[in-house]
Amino acid sequence: MKFSEAWLREWVDPNIDSEELLARLTMAGLEVDGCEPVAHGCSGIVVGQVQSVTPHPDADKLRVCTVSDGKDSYQVVCGAPNVRAGMKAPFARLGAKIENPETDKAFVIKAAKLRGVESCGMLCSAEELGLGESASGLLELTPDAELGQDIRQALQLDDRSIELDLTPNRGDCLGMLGLAREVGVLTRTDVEVPTQASVSEAIGEEFPIRISAPDACPRYLGRIIRNINLDAESPLWLQEKLRRSGLRSIDPIVDVTNFVLMELGQPMHAFDYGKLQGHIDVRMAQHNEKINLLDGSEVTMTPDTLVIADAEKAVAIAGVMGGLATAVTDATTDVFLECAFFAPLAVAGKARSFGMHTDAGHRYERGVDYQLQSRAMARATQLLLEIVGGEAGPVTETTGNVPEPVEVTLALAAIPRLLGVDIDRAEVQDILGRLGFELVKDSATTITVRVPSFRFDIAIEADLIEELARVYGYNQIPATMGSLAPVLRTRPESRIPLKSINQQLVTLGYQEVVSYSFIDRAQATRFCESEERLVSLQNPISQDMAVMRPSIMPGLLGSLAYNINRHQGRARLFESGLVFAKESGNYLQPAMLAGLITGSRYPENWSNNKDISNFYDAKGDVEALLSSHGRDAGYQFTAATAPGLHQGQCARIEGADGLLGYVGALHPAIQRDMGFSHPVYLFELLLEGLQSGQVPRSTELSRYPQVSRDLALVVEEEVSAREILALVRKNAGEALTDLRIFDVYQGDAIEKGKKSLALGLTWQHPSRTLSDEEINAIISSCINALQKQFNANLRK
Amino acid sequence: EIEDEYHNFEALNIPAHHPARAMHDTFYVATSKVLRTHTSPVQVRVMENGEPPFRMICPGRVYRCDSDLTHTPMFHQVEGLLIDEAVTFADLKGTVIEFLRAFFEQDLPVRFRPSYFPFTEPSAEVDMGCVACAGEGCRICGYSGWLEVMGSGMVHPNVLKMSNVDPEKYQGFAFGMGVERLAMLRYGVSDLRTYFENDMRFLRQFA
Secondary structure, eight states: OEEEHHHHHHHOOOSSOHHHHHHHHHHTTOEEEEEEESSOOEEEEEEEEEEEEEEOSSOTTOEEEEEEOSSOEEEEEEOOTTOOTTOEEEEEEEEEEEEETTTTEEEEOOOEEETTEEEOSEEOBHHHHTSOSOOSSBOOBOTTSOTTOBHHHHTTTTOEEEEEEOOTTOGGGSSHHHHHHHHHHHHTOOOOOOOOOOOOOOOOOOOOEEESOTTTOSEEEEEEEESOOTTOOOOHHHHHHHHTTTOOOOOHHHHHHHHHHHHHSOOEEEEEGGGOOSOEEEEEOOTTOEEEBTTSOEEEOOTTSEEEEOSSSEEEETTTEEBSTTOOOTTOOOEEEEEEEOOHHHHTTHHHHTTOOOHHHHHHHHOOOTTOHHHHHHHHHHHHHHHHOOEEOOOEEEESOOOOOOEEEEETTHHHHHHSSOOOHHHHHHHHHHTTOEEEEEOSSEEEEEOOTTOOSOOSHHHHHHHHHHHHOGGGSOOOOTTOOOOOOOOOTTBOOHHHHHHHHHHTTOEEOOOOSEEOHHHHHHTSSOGGGOEEOSSOSSGGGOEEOSOSHHHHHHHHHHHHTTTOOOEEEEEEEEOOEEETTEEEOOEEEEEEEESBSSOSOTTOOOOBOOHHHHHHHHHHHHTOTTOOSOOEEEEOOOTTEEEEEEEEEEETTEEEEEEEEEOHHHHHHTTOSSOEEEEEEEHHHHTBOOOOOOOOOOOSOOEEEEEEEEEETTSOHHHHHHHHHHHSOTTEEEEEEEEEEOSTTSOTTEEEEEEEEEEOOSSSOOOHHHHHHHHHHHHHHHHHHHOOEEOO | OEEEHHHHTGGGTOOTTOTTOOGGGSOEEETTEEEOSSSTHHHHHHHHTSOSOEEEEEEEEEEOSOOBTTBOSEEEEEEEEEEESSOOHHHHHHHHHHHHHHHHTSOOOEEEEEOOBTTEEEEEEEEEEOTTTTTSOOTTTTTSSEEEEEEEEEEOHHHHHHTTOOTTTOEEEEEEEEHHHHHHHHHOOOOTTHHHHOOHHHHHTTO
16 A cells, blocks of 8 residues: 555554654554655755747757746746746756766756757656656646745645555555554544535436446445536646556546545445346346446456346446446546445455456455445546546445444453553543544443444454554553463473484485475385375476375475585485375374485595495494393394385384385485485385383393304305394393394405305303303203204304 | 364364465365364364363464465464463463473563464464664564564454363463474575475574
C-alpha cells in the first residue's frame, strides 16, 4: 500500500516529523517498507506564465516565448507542442538546479542559444521534474497558481511516497480514510474527515438492480450519469495524488474510481451504460460461463464465482475485474457507476485462481467497510460531475444479507493476565473509541464494544487486547521470566542423544551434511524397494526435486559429486533425517542415519600410506557406532542385497529388535554413471535402533589369571567369519572373555579355494584359575566342531 | 514432515480461503497432505498428545515452494511453546530477549513489533539490533539498523480449543525462528543456498 505523506497530513497532522511518523507506523504493525521523494530534488524553479509565443526564425519545432515570473519577463526558447500564451507552467530560471537521482548530479540551467536565439531559462515538463514519464509537453498548472511561487511549494514537491507492507488482517488501512484513523489513534490526534456533500440529481432514471446471491453481495449501489464529456482531462491534483499512490492516470473515469479506492478504500467500477441490457443481477456464474475481461483475457467460470450480470450475460467478475464488452471507451456518453460490498469469502481466492491480482480484489478479500458505499458513491459522483460533467440520476441501493455488527466483551482483568501489564480503563476506552469501537455497555469489570464495519479481524477478547497492546506499545510492556521456574526433565540414560552419535562420527573423521529431502525420480527409483512406495510431489519446485527421498544415500551421493567436481577426492560424510515411503495409503517417515566413505583411507600425509577405503572401513565405523554406550556386540552382519548397493558387497545388520540397516558398496553401475573413480561405501541405519543403548550394569572383575590361545584354521573361502566365530563361542565355554580374528590369509601357502584364519581366544574365570586340561579340552572341542560343521582343519 | 492439512493449517486457525494460504507456497503430496510449511504443527501434536502445562522446543525441516536468492525450498525452523496457567506476553518478551542475548553473546537491543499470524493474538515480529553494524545501518539490515529474527505471540484461544486445551484456564506463548537465518547472522554466511550445497571446504569451516 503506497501513499503520499502530504495527503495523509491533510486528514491528520500529528505534531511529529516524517521519520517519527514512519517509526510509529512500523511499531504499530504497519511496517514501512520504503519511502521515496515524489519528485527530483530541485531549486530555483517557480510558477511562471507564458505571455507571448512566436515562431522561431530558424526551427519549425521551436517557439520563442516571453515568460513572466511575476516580477520580470524573460525570453525562453521552448520546443513543447502545448506551449501557448496565457498558460502557467514551471519555469526554471537561470541558475536553477535539477538533480538527477540516477547520476547524483545536478543539471544547472544556464543561458543558451538554441538555433541562434537566446534562451534564459527553461519551461518544464512533468518528466523533467521527476513527476512521471510524460514528457510530451509542458506541465500545465492551474490558472489560479500563484505566479512566482516556488514550485516545490506550489506542487508540494517535498512530499514523500511511503510504501507499507500491511498484514492481511488490516484491510481497513488500504485507503486514506482508514490510514488517517489509524495514525490518529497512534498519535492521539483528531482526524479531519472531510464532510461529504450530497450530490444534486439532474435526472430521475434508475437502472434496476437485483441481488440473486444475497450472502455474497450484501449491498449494491448503482447510479446512472448521462452525457459525460470524455475529452476532459483529470486535473493535475488528482493525477498527482494517484501517482504518489503508485497508480497511473488513465482517463477521468478510471482515475476517479481509482481515487475513491485510494481515498476511502472503496473499489468502484464504471460501465458503459449504453452497453448494459435490462437490469443488473448480482449472481453466481453458471458452470463454464465465459467472460472477456478488461485485460484482454477470456475466462471460464465455475458456479462458485460471483458475477455482475445484466439481463443477457455476465459483465464483470464481482470485486475483481470488469468485462471488456461493457467497458467505458472513448465513445461512451453515459456511465453506470457501481459501488458495492461483496463478502470477503465470495471474492477470496477468485482473482488468484484466474491468475490475476487486482487492487479491487485485494481489498474485497480483506474486507471493505460495508457502511461506506453511500459516501463513496457520493464522492465519486461529485468528482465525476466536476471533471467530465454530465447529469446524475438517483442512487439505487439494493441490499442482500448485510452482516450483523459484532459485539465483543472485554474483561479488564484479562489485560494484565494476558499481557503482564495493566492498562487503565480510561486509556482503554480512549484507544478503543479512537479505533472506531462504539461502547455498548460497561460494568465494574467489563467493557462491551461494537466492532466497526471496517474491521473484519476482531471477534474475541484477545483481538481487543492485541489492539490495546499495539497502540499502548509492545516495547512499553516489561520483559519478565516469571513463568519459567526450572523443571527438570528426566531423559532416559539408555536413549543415546543424536548429538552424541553425530559427535562420534565426527571423531571418526566424518563431516555432517544437510541435503534436500526431495530428489529426482530416477535416483529415487534406484534406492527404493519398489516404485509404488515412492512419494511424489504434486507441485515440485523442479523436475529434479520431484520425489521425496526413500533413502538418504542419494543426498550423500549428490554432495559427493558436488565435492568431487571441486577436486575433493576423499570424503566421509553423514546425514540424519527422515526418509519417506507410501504403504497401503499410509505415509511412513522413519528417521535414518546414513554415512558415506570414499577415497584414500587417510588424508594425504608424510607417512605415505595410500590405502583406499574399503568395505571393512565402513563396516568398522558402523560397528564402532553400535558398540558404544554400553552395548555389547549383539548385532549380526549377514550378506544381503539392498537397493542401490553392490550385490556382492552388502550386509544386512540385525539387532535384538530386528533390522537395523545396511552397509555396502555403491552399485558399480551407479558408481560409473555418477563418474566416481573410487568405489563408494555407504551405510544407512534406523535412528530409533541406533539410539537404543543400555544402562551399564557393572560386573566384578576377576582376580584370577587370563589364559590365551591361538587357533589357525584352514577353511573354504565362502565360510563366513560370523559363522565360525559363532560356533567357536558356542563351544568355548562361559569363561571366554575375548575372541577375535587377527589374521586372514589366502595365497601360495594355502590350497586354492580356501583361506586361513587365525583366531585369538582369551579366557578368564571369575572365581578360580582355569587349568590347562580344561583349556585343552575346550580347544579340542572347538576344533572338532569346526571340522564337523565346516570341514575346517588346523593349519600346518 | 509430511503433514495433513489440518495440523499444518486449520488447527493453527488458518482456514481454507485465508489470504495467508496461497497454494503456490505449499508443496502437496496428495489431496490434503502437504510438506509442512512451518514447525508450528508440532505445537498442535504436543497439545493433542499430552496434558498442560506444556514446554516444548522442536527443531526441524520445513518446506515452501519458493526458490530465489534469499529462499530455498527447504529450510529449518525451531519452534517453542509454553502453555501454563499464568504465562503472559511479558514472559514471552523476557524469554525471547534472554535467548537472543545468550545466542549472540551480546547485550543487544531487541524490539517487538505488532504483526499478524492467524495462530497468535497478540502477534509480534521480533527484531534485534543489527550485529553487523551495531544498529548504524548497513546492507545486511537494509539500512534500518534492525534485523527481523523471529515470529511470536500469545497462542490464539482457537488453537488451544481445537487441541483440547481450555483457554479459560491455560494460556501461553509460541515462537518460531529460522535456523539458517540465525546461523547466517551469527557466523556471517552470506548466501542461504550454501547450506545445502555441502561443499566440504565450507563444512570444514565449522568442523
